[in-house]
Structures are given as structure tokens and as C-alpha cells.
Amino acid sequence: MTAIDAGQAMGDAAASRSVERQSRRRPRWLRGPALVGVVVMAAWLIVALTLPLWTPHDPLDPVAARLLGPRASHWMGTDALGRDVFTRTLWGARTSLPIAAAVIASAVIVGTIVGALAGFFGGWLDAVFMRLVDITMAFPPILLAMAITASLGPGIRNALIAMALVWWPIYARLLRAQVIAVRQREFIESAWAIGASRWLILRRYILPMSYTPILVNATMDFGQVVLLTASLSFIGLGARPPSPEWGSMITEGALNPYAWWMAAAPGIAIVTVVLAFNFVGDALRDSFDIKETVR
Amino acid sequence: MSWSATDAATGGPDPRTPILAIDDLRVTFASSSGPVPAVRGVSLDVYPGEAVAIVGESGSGKSVTMLALLGLLRNATVTGAARYRGTNLIGLDPATLRTIRGAKVAMIFQDPMTSLNPVLTIGRQLSLVMRSHQPGLSKRDAANRAVSLLDQVAISQPKRRCDSYPHELSGGMRQRVMIAMAIANNPDVLIADEPTTALDVTVQAQIMELLGELRIEHNLALILITHDLGVVAGAADRVAVMYAGRVAETGPVGPLFADPGHPYTRGLLECLPRLDERHDIQVAIPGVPATPQSLPPGCPFSPRCSFVEPRCSEAEPMLAAHGETMAACVVRTEVPA
Amino acid sequence: MSAAEATADPTTAVPLLQVRNLVKEFRVRELGRAAVVHAVSDVSFEVQAGETMALVGESGCGKSTTGRCILRLIEPTSGEVEFRGVSVLSLGARELRKARRNMQIVFQDPQASLHPRLTVRQLLSEPLEVHGEPPGVVRSRVDELLGLVQLRPEHLDRYPHEFSGGQRQRVGIARALAISPALLVLDEPVSALDVSIQAEIMRLLIDLRERLGLSYVFIAHDLAVVRQLADRVSVMYLGKIVETGPADQIYRNPQHPYTRALLSAIPIPDPVVEKQRKRIVLSGELPSPIDPPSGCRFRTRCWRAEERCAIEEPALIPRDGSSPTHAIACHFPGDDDQAVLIDPVSAETVTHS
Numbered sequence: 001m002t003a004i005d006a007g008q009a010m011g012d013a014a015a016s017r018s019v020e021r022q023s024r025r026r027p028r029w030l031r032g033p034a035l036v037g038v039v040v041m042a043a044w045l046i047v048a049l050t051l052p053l054w055t056p057h058d059p060l061d062p063v064a065a066r067l068l069g070p071r072a073s074h075w076m077g078t079d080a081l082g083r084d085v086f087t088r089t090l091w092g093a094r095t096s097l098p099i100a101a102a103v104i105a106s107a108v109i110v111g112t113i114v115g116a117l118a119g120f121f122g123g124w125l126d127a128v129f130m131r132l133v134d135i136t137m138a139f140p141p142i143l144l145a146m147a148i149t150a151s152l153g154p155g156i157r158n159a160l161i162a163m164a165l166v167w168w169p170i171y172a173r174l175l176r177a178q179v180i181a182v183r184q185r186e187f188i189e190s191a192w193a194i195g196a197s198r199w200l201i202l203r204r205y206i207l208p209m210s211y212t213p214i215l216v217n218a219t220m221d222f223g224q225v226v227l228l229t230a231s232l233s234f235i236g237l238g239a240r241p242p243s244p245e246w247g248s249m250i251t252e253g254a255l256n257p258y259a260w261w262m263a264a265a266p267g268i269a270i271v272t273v274v275l276a277f278n279f280v281g282d283a284l285r286d287s288f289d290i291k292e293t294v295r
Numbered sequence: 296m297s298w299s300a301t302d303a304a305t306g307g308p309d310p311r312t313p314i315l316a317i318d319d320l321r322v323t324f325a326s327s328s329g330p331v332p333a334v335r336g337v338s339l340d341v342y343p344g345e346a347v348a349i350v351g352e353s354g355s356g357k358s359v360t361m362l363a364l365l366g367l368l369r370n371a372t373v374t375g376a377a378r379y380r381g382t383n384l385i386g387l388d389p390a391t392l393r394t395i396r397g398a399k400v401a402m403i404f405q406d407p408m409t410s411l412n413p414v415l416t417i418g419r420q421l422s423l424v425m426r427s428h429q430p431g432l433s434k435r436d437a438a439n440r441a442v443s444l445l446d447q448v449a450i451s452q453p454k455r456r457c458d459s460y461p462h463e464l465s466g467g468m469r470q471r472v473m474i475a476m477a478i479a480n481n482p483d484v485l486i487a488d489e490p491t492t493a494l495d496v497t498v499q500a501q502i503m504e505l506l507g508e509l510r511i512e513h514n515l516a517l518i519l520i521t522h523d524l525g526v527v528a529g530a531a532d533r534v535a536v537m538y539a540g541r542v543a544e545t546g547p548v549g550p551l552f553a554d555p556g557h558p559y560t561r562g563l564l565e566c567l568p569r570l571d572e573r574h575d576i577q578v579a580i581p582g583v584p585a586t587p588q589s590l591p592p593g594c595p596f597s598p599r600c601s602f603v604e605p606r607c608s609e610a611e612p613m614l615a616a617h618g619e620t621m622a623a624c625v626v627r628t629e630v631p632a
Numbered sequence: 633m634s635a636a637e638a639t640a641d642p643t644t645a646v647p648l649l650q651v652r653n654l655v656k657e658f659r660v661r662e663l664g665r666a667a668v669v670h671a672v673s674d675v676s677f678e679v680q681a682g683e684t685m686a687l688v689g690e691s692g693c694g695k696s697t698t699g700r701c702i703l704r705l706i707e708p709t710s711g712e713v714e715f716r717g718v719s720v721l722s723l724g725a726r727e728l729r730k731a732r733r734n735m736q737i738v739f740q741d742p743q744a745s746l747h748p749r750l751t752v753r754q755l756l757s758e759p760l761e762v763h764g765e766p767p768g769v770v771r772s773r774v775d776e777l778l779g780l781v782q783l784r785p786e787h788l789d790r791y792p793h794e795f796s797g798g799q800r801q802r803v804g805i806a807r808a809l810a811i812s813p814a815l816l817v818l819d820e821p822v823s824a825l826d827v828s829i830q831a832e833i834m835r836l837l838i839d840l841r842e843r844l845g846l847s848y849v850f851i852a853h854d855l856a857v858v859r860q861l862a863d864r865v866s867v868m869y870l871g872k873i874v875e876t877g878p879a880d881q882i883y884r885n886p887q888h889p890y891t892r893a894l895l896s897a898i899p900i901p902d903p904v905v906e907k908q909r910k911r912i913v914l915s916g917e918l919p920s921p922i923d924p925p926s927g928c929r930f931r932t933r934c935w936r937a938e939e940r941c942a943i944e945e946p947a948l949i950p951r952d953g954s955s956p957t958h959a960i961a962c963h964f965p966g967d968d969d970q971a972v973l974i975d976p977v978s979a980e981t982v983t984h985s
Contacts (some may be wrong), residue, residue, distance in 0.1 A: 186744040189705055190804075194759040194811070195732035208749060302966075304741070352826040449915050495690035500897035504913055522827060525899025527905035548903045566831035570856040570898050580828040581798045614685065619962050631786070 037279030038273055046091040057084040059091040059244045067259045076265040079249075080256055082244075088244035089265040095245045096273070098224040099160055104218050106164040111171025112207075112214065118172070119179030120202055130176070133169040141166045142231060149237040156245075159238040163228055167221070170212060178210035185209075212288040220281035223274030230270055246270055308380070308483065313340035314516050315400070315484050320375035320385070322356070322363045333359045333587045335540040336375075343483065346510060346517040348531035348548070350524060350563075354586040355539040357520050361486050365396050379484070398428040402475035405489035407469035411461040417445070417472055417512065418457030421479060428480045444475040448505060467498035471505065478509060485510075486518045503530055524567055528552060536560050538584040539595035541611070544618025555625050556617030558600045594624070602626045646717045648847050649679040649702065649735075654711035656697050660922075667922045671697045672708075673871040676948075679815070684841065684848040686879070687860040689868035690894075692918055695851045698868070699817045702849065704728060705733055712859070733763060736808035740820040741801035746792040749788040752803055753788040777806040780843075781836065798829035802836065809844070817849045822857060833861055855898055859883065868889045870921060870929040873948055877958030887954055887965035897945050921982055928963070936964045 059065045070077045076085040091263030118129040136144070148162035182188065183206065191201045226246075232238035233247030241248060246266035253263025297473045308314055322334035334356040341347050351357040362368050364377035364384050377384045381401055384392060396402075412420055417516050421441035426432050432440075438457070445453035448471040461469055470490060477485055487506065491499035503526060519530060527534055528548065535545040536557065544557035554563045562580035582599040585591070591598050593608035600607070604626055614621040617629035621630050656672040664815040672694040679685045686738060687695040700706040702713055704720060715734055723731055739745035746755055755873065756777050760770045778785060781802040792800055801821060821837070822830040832976040838861050840846060852858050858865065859879070866876040875888040887891045893912040900906055916933045919925055925932050940963055948961040 155645050186739055186741060187747045189700075190737075190739065190807070191747075191758075191887070192705055193703060193732065193737045194762055195729040196758070197729065202699045205747060248836070352828065357939070467917065481728055495918075497690060497893060497897045499899075500911055500913050523899065524827075524901040525906075528901045528903040529899050529909075531903075552901065552903050563827060564901060566828055567901050568830075568834070568854075568856040568860050569902075570859060572893065581832075583798065584826060584828065 017211055026139050027046065033279040034283030037102075037283070040276035041280065044093050044097065044273060044276070047090055048097050051090055055087055055090070057087040058060040059083065059088045060242050066247060067256065069259075070261050077261040078261065079252060079259070079262050085249075085261055085265045088249060088270050089246070091244040091267060092246040092249065092266060093265060093273075095156065095239060095243065096226050099163075099229050100222050102160055103163045103167060103225045104221055107167035108171050108214060108218055109170040110164075111173075112175050112211075114168070115172040115175030116179055116202065116207060116210075118205060119176035120183065120198075126176075130171065133172050136166070136169045139166075139174075145228060145232060146235070146237060149232060154237045156239050156243070159229060159232045162232075163225060166247060167225070172218070175210055178213060179206055182206050182209045214286040216281050216288065219277055219284055222277040226270060226273050230266075259272065308343040308514075310343050310344075313378075314343045314380060315341040316376070316378040316519075317341075317360070317364065318378070319377040320360060320363060320377060322359050322368065323375070324368075325370050325372070328588070330372075331587045332437045333371075333540055334363065335587075337537070337540075337542055339535055339542065339545070341484065341516050341518060343516055344510070344514045345501075346519060347532055347533045348519045348521060348534045349537060350521060350527055350534060351537035352522055352584045354539065354584050355537040356587070357537045358488050359518060360537075361402065361488060361518065365400065365402060365486075366392050367402075367607075372464040385449075394428065397424065399482050400484045400486065401480070401482040402486040402488065403470070403473045403477050403490055406493050407466060407473050407492075408461075408474055411469060413461055416458050416460055417464075421445075421457070421472075421476055424476045425479050440479070441475075444479055445472070447478070447509070448472070448475045449501075466494050467501060470494060470498075470502055472501075474505065474509070478513060478515070481513065482515065484516045484518065486520070488520045489522070490519075491522070492521070499526070504536040506530070524552075524563065535561070539590060540587055541582075541595070541623065542614065543596065543624075544617075544620055544622040545614065550619035554618050556620050556627050557596075557601045557623030558627065559596050560622070562599075562601075641819050646714060647678040648681040648683075649849070650712075650714040650717075650765065651678070651698075651702060652712040652714075654698060654701055654713065655709045656694070656701055656706060657709045670871050670924055671921060672701065673924075675711075675868075675871075675873055677866055677873065677876060679847050679849060681814070682737075682845055684850055684861050686850045686852060686862035686865045687868060688855055688858055688865060688894075689852055690918070692870065692921060693868040694871040694921075695853075695868050696819055697847060697850045699737065699819050702817060703732075703737055705737070715872060717735045730763075733811045734813050735815045735817065736811070736813040737817045737819060738801075738804050738808045738821045740823050740889050741866070742797060745804055746800060746807075748792055751791060752783070755792075755807050756788075756810055759807060763811055764931055773810065777810060777823070780809065780840065780912045781806045796829075797825050798832055801825065801833055805833075805836070805840070809840070812844075813846075815847045815849065817851070819851045820853065823852070823854070830857070837861065850947045855883075855895060856900075867894065870919065870924050872929055872961065874930060874961045875959070876948065877939055877954065881955060881958045885958075885967065887951065887958070887960045887967065888962045889936055890930050890965075892967070899958075930962075936962075938964070 031059060034096060035184055040103050060083065063084055064074060064078050064082050066080055066082040068078040073086050074086065076089065079088070114129050114133070118126040145159070145162045145166045146163060149159050151159035152161065188201065188205055191205050229238060229245070230247030230250065233245045234251050236251070239245030239248050249266040250263045253259070253266070256262055317337060317339045318333055320337045321332070324331040324333055337356070337360050338597050339347070349357045349360070359368070363371065363373045366384065366387075366389070373385050375385060379395060381396070384395065415423075418438060418441045420445060422434065422437040425437045425440060426434070442453045445456055450456050450468060450471055452616055455518060461472070464472065490506070491502050494502065506517060507530065509515060519527070521527060531548045533546065534548050534551050536543045536558050536559065544551065544555065544560045551560065552564065555564060559580070566580060580599050585595045591608070593610055594600070594612055597603045597607040612623045612625045617628045654675040658669040658671055660667055660669055670697055675694070675698055677685060687698060697706060699707040708721060712885040715731070716781070720728075722732060750758070753774060756774045757770050760773055763772045765773070774788070775785070778787070783799065783802055783806070787795070787799070792803065795803070818837070822833050825833060834857065837848070841848065841861070848861070850858060850862060864877065865879050865882040867872045867882070867888065868874065869890050875882065875886065875891045883889065883895070886895055893914050896909070898910045900909070914933045919929070919932055927943050927945050928934070928937070928941040931937040934941070944963070946961045946963045948959045950956050950959050951962075951965050953966055954960060
């Protein structure tokens, strides 16, 4: 026999109370790892936005002797061309973060449209869209991104297009699954019963109740896209030198293994971004779960 | 502790002492908005072989009371006593509690669909229940007994059913399996928490009949938790009506229905639709049932009570005599001067 | 004469709702093979204006599916549904939406049937807005609706989860009444509520019926609840109507064995009566709707069953021993089994031997 949770035993009144609390939008989940995540995210955002005003050094010009180790004047030393690694790492955010945002945004938009239509209307539309999704997802994402970028020609813009093309199917599938689940719920029947049109139901009923997994996924994918951008740049597709992108900085660092700071700095930057978004995404998911499962 | 040996020597448990004595049981849940007193002092005696019904609506604390005495609650503080044959189950060490729970004091739940393990066959589950409480029992003996148990609960083709999985059975049959599991170790007390609420009414009739037969055959004390007063009328010897975590009224079933003391009991009976009458519906109890989080001062029923007087808000009434029942109401249990 | 015609009151004109030979079959996969669930098989009945027809039965009998088919929330496989003589099933999408003004539904679970992110105001305004009512009309109608279901203006800006079960159901009822339908389908409207609240909501439904001249199709499994407001009762089993007639006659003189078993199974909250009653306890289990028994679907559990029952499906028609408006689908109807049923009028126990 398993122990029965307090919530179950207390029944209706207690449960509706905690849902009430959630709906008042007090961010009770904003503690612990989530708080750390939000702070780090905010920090990177501020850096990315304001960096040109206070940059410690120029990211593109040599400013000191080459391959100097970390010291007071250069916190993460200098690279093979004498550029300040710490500055370049900070500048990397101005490339990686907007790219990731753009990729996620386009993937979400395209994925939502495809997924919603497929899930809501079903039939041949669903079949066609889902085959498209299946075909795209059959390729390993990095491979596909590489292939597209290579054929379009290396460069940040093409890497962005490639990544968006690789990413949208996930959201399409996610949203389609949600739409299909929400479609069955009784309050949708109520909408049909009063004579609402299909578009009204899609707009006001289905979509607002389906977006939560997208939000969670998008937050956590942010870090993944940063990684993918870095990977593409690492192998030479994506950012081109001398642009200070984290992945290409790691490539340069790999060529100078004894100057460990060259790869370490961008590596740490990537880790902090990915972790931060993961923490926030986790907390979001937890807060949405409570809202959905408590009745 | 060999209960059956003692019983055999004395011819059964003493019918004059309660086999389960609940004394001032209190259950408080810890919640983020403070402690929630779900059960606030419940006392009840259950005698061998009798059927006691605990009746209440949502928020009354009826299920929580039984779950508490079997140690099945998480995040809850339980005080008071619940004595099974003299041993207080509250605060009992887990090992000893496990020998009693499921063996001597068994419980069946409302939703048979989620109470059975979906990946084990029926026979295997029955077998497990038996062998965990009777260590000497061999696999083969357990399997044979499983078949005989299914037969006792009127499941056709019991041998075949032993190899079935829960999802292959209907709701009524699953509930029978639950009952079989509960009686597998010859309990003295069977607690049934809304056993028929999730079932159709014709199936309900079958299950209640089965419980009645088993009670007589095995001299089981039955504690029936329900909100359905119709079921209570047919099955119970005594009734305890719970409201807002306490017993509002208790007594033998006949007098309680014929002349209810507590206004809540009265109201409940009055607003019930009866199959044998078509009468104008009285809205006997306005308002909503009190919940543990929102208790008024004094008598918890006072905001909804048509007999209310100012003194009702002063203190919570204790159980006092009203005819042949005991009711927690100062107004209705006056002894005329 | 069809069953529906046989049981209709011959003195009125076109009935408000006419259901004829309604069939709904669902395609499912069972163990990898395609199978058909016969949820509703050839159901016919009528509802006159101002009348309350109760559809009763246990789980799996098809009553909820029938209710939804009437409103075309589920598309029937075949059959006909006519509202004031106009076919509902042949309407195009836009006409169907307009026709929704006539028939509405109240759902069983008020928590699940109200959009959790809309306020009460939005929930009540929506039906009016969807049908193009101007904002002034919408506002005053919403106030009117609040009064009808006894909610207060401060409730307008709250969300469904902030209410108790009974209040939520009031919102559901108000929403269904917003565009003034003539017919309400109520799908187990009180089953999910506490007993003391059930009485309130039933009272409300009865009052509304008087005030607004509504007709109800009341779907329920609890014959005791139905007793309070049904004019006619149709008992369903495994997708078919097995007995139908004026409420009084169904309760006092049930002829079909299933109806008799159902009535005897319902507990009466009176220990004296209960202990004297002899129940009909049905044997066996409900057959699967994928493979219902041949002939009479109830025969596998029926104590009167004979060979004929497996071969010939009994028609739903009046029989000897019943009035012309009381139809039974049974080859051997009657009250000759040993059961103690309550005679409702005198509340005496009547033993049949």
C-alpha cells in the first residue's frame, strides 16, 4: 500500500486554494536554482546590450603580447594574436544570444503554425505536415545543420537559417500533441455547443491552453542553440574569424592547447548560459505542472 | 501474535469489547498556508461483526480518519488513539503496523481501476498479499487459495481469472478482486472507502450484497465510508455522521433515520431524492459544506443551520443524547428542565 | 406506427424535438484489429414543448452519446434529428452554428466544461458575442443571467476555479441559457456535486423550467434524482431504449426486466424500507458494446430469457398491461417476478409474487 498524499485526501477545497495561489502570479518558483538562472540570464543580457559602452579592450585588435596567461590586466589572458580573451568572450554574447533568440523565435512561429493546423484539422493536412516533420527529424540535427550551412556557404546568417530549419519540427510536434490533447477536453465541447467558429476556438481556446510546453522547451533549447552555433563555428561553418564567437574561439584554443585560457573562457561562458536557461526552464515547467494537474 | 489461536481458544473476539476503538483522533496537515485540521477529535467504537457507516460530504474528514489510523497519510500529524484489540495503531512502529494492516485490518478503496497493479496478474497479486503476511505459505498453496478467494467473491471461472490482468476486468469485477485481496488474510475489520461510488447502481447492489454475505460468514466488522445514505440505510447497523472533521451525530441506524437529532443529519435526509416519492424538493441546507480551512467559531454547522441560536457560536458542542442517538448540538439535545 | 409515434401524445402538433432511428458507431482498434463500438443503436423518441424527457441508464448505455448526437457535438452515423420539424443533421456548418441558438447543453463536470482562463463575465458574454449581439445587449443580458441563476455581480470577474462546485454549475447553466434556447440537454448535471448541493441545483432547474418554458432532455444514471422532474422516462441499455413512458408509469408499473432490476437496485434512504426490500440482483456482467448479444441485448442477464430472445429482437411498442404511451422492448414484459418494489403513491410496500 502506498502512502496517500495530503492533497488527495483533503479534496476539492484545498486543491482549489493552491490553484488560486498560482493564478495570482506570485512567482513562488523564483527561488533556488531558478533565481540563479534568472540572474545569470539578466547579467548576460545586460552585457550583450551595453558592452560597446564599457568594453575593457577592443575585441578585434591586438592589445598586448600574444599568449599571455591570466593576470590582473587581462583576466583571461590573451590569444594567439594578442587579443584580450576576456573581452572577446564578452563580445561573443552579442553574437550568440541574438542568434539563439532568432532561431528559437522562427522555429517556434513556424512550428506553432504547422503543429496547430495539423493537430486541429487532422486529415490529409495533418498527414502532409507530419511527414514533413518526420523527414526533417530523420536527420541528426548537427549533420543536417552542417549540410545546409555548407551548401548555403559558411557565415552566421546561413547558420541561422540552417538551425531554424532543423529546429522547427520539434515545436510542430509538441504543439500538435498539445492541440490534440486539449481538443478533447470538455470546455472545447462547450465552445462548439454555443456555436463558436473553428477559428475562434483555435485562437481563444486551443492555443492559449497549449503553449506551456513550448515555453518550457524554448527556454531550455536556448542553451542548446548556443551550443549548436558554437559547434558549427567550431568546424568552420558559421562565424568567420576574426568575429569573436565562442565556438570559433574554442577552435583557436584547440590549436593552442597550452594556452588553456583561450578555450576555457568561451567554454565557461557557454556553460553558464546553458545552465542558466536550463534552470529557468525547469522552474517554469514545475510551475506549469502544478497549475495543470491540480483541479 | 497469533490472533486466530486466541480466538479459537475463546470462541471468537469478545463481542462486548470493541475490536477497534478510536479515541479523540486528530489529524492535521501541514500546508503552505498553515496547518489544516482535517480531523478534530473523532471517537468511535466498532464491535466485532457489526457494520458501522461513516457518512459525510467532501471536507468532512471521513476518509482521512481511516487513512490516518492505518498510517497511510503523508505530511500529516496524527494524535489520539485507535486501538485494535488494545494495541494503539497511532504511533505504532512500522514493522508491527504492517503485520496488522492488510492482514487484520484491511481496506478497500473507491476506484478499483487505480488500486490494482496493472502489470501483475490477479492471481499473482492475491498471492503476494497472502505470502507477505503468512510467511510460511508456499507459492502453490497461495495460488490455490487465490482461486478459492475469487470463488468466494463470486467471480466466475476463478482459475482463468487468476491469469487475467486488471485491465481485462470490468469495474465490478475489479472491486470484487479488491475485496478478495482484503479478506485473503482473514481480517477482523474491513474498512471500505466509498466502495461502490464509482460503480453502476446494479453493480453496487451486487457488491453490497457480497459484503453483507462475507461479513456474516467471517464475522467481519465493516466500516463503510460513504456519502450515500441509501447505501447506509441498507447496510449499516450504526451510523456516524461527520461534518467539518468531527462527529456530528452517531447512533443506531433506525433511530438516526427516523428521528435525527443534529440539524445537519436532518437536512441531509430531507434533501435526498427518494425513489419512492415525488415531493417538492426542499433546499434544506443552504450554503456550502464547511472545510477545514474555513471553520466558523463555535459549532461548524451554525452558518447553515435553521435552528441556530447565538450560543451556538460560543463553543463547539459535545455529543449529547437525543433520543436514541448522540448529537453534537446544544439546541437539539436540551433536556427539558 | 413507429415507436416514437406510438408513444407520443396525439393531440399536439409538431414535437419540439424528434429523434428517429439514431445510430452512432465508433471505429476503434482492439488488439490491432479494427472493431466497431455500437454506442447508440436505433434510438427514437420525442420531446414535446415544455416537456422533460429523462434518458436513464448505467455506464455504457449510450445516453450521453445520444445527448451529444442530438446537438451534433458528435456526428451520428445515421438517423434523423428534427427540431421543430427541421432536420438538424442536414444543416451546413454556418446554419448549424445559427441553429445552436435553439438547443444547448449543460455538462456534468462544471470544472472541466468551463474555460479555466476566462472570467465568468467572458463565459456568459461569449455565446451572445458569437451570435453577433451588440455590446449593450450583451451587458444587460449578462446581468439578467446572473439573476436567473442566483449569482452576484461580484462573481463576474472571477475565474471558474475560484468557485465551489455548485456555483460553477450555476455558471454552466447560465452560459447555456445565454442565447435563450428552447431545449436544454442536461448531461448528468448534478452527479458531480455533493448531496446537499444537488438539491439546490435541482430546485434551480425546476424553477428555470417554469419561468422560461424550457424543455429538457435530462440524462442521468440515478432514477431517484430523475423522479423529481421528469415527465417521461426512457431507460437505455447497451445502446437501445428498452422501456419508455410517462414517469409515473415507469416508476409504478415498470414492465421491462432491466427497468425492474434497476429500480430495485437503487437504495432508499430508509432503513425500515430497505431491510424489507427484496432486490433483484442481476447476474453476469455488462456485455461489450463491440459485440452485443444477438436479438435482445439484455437476454444474457435476464431471468425471463428464452430461445426467442436470442433470435428475435423485441420491438419498442406498447404491450398488454401497459398504456398506449408506455412502450417496452421485451417479449415477456410484466411484473411477475419476485421483487419488492415500492408503490410510490401510497408508499406501501407491494409484494409481487
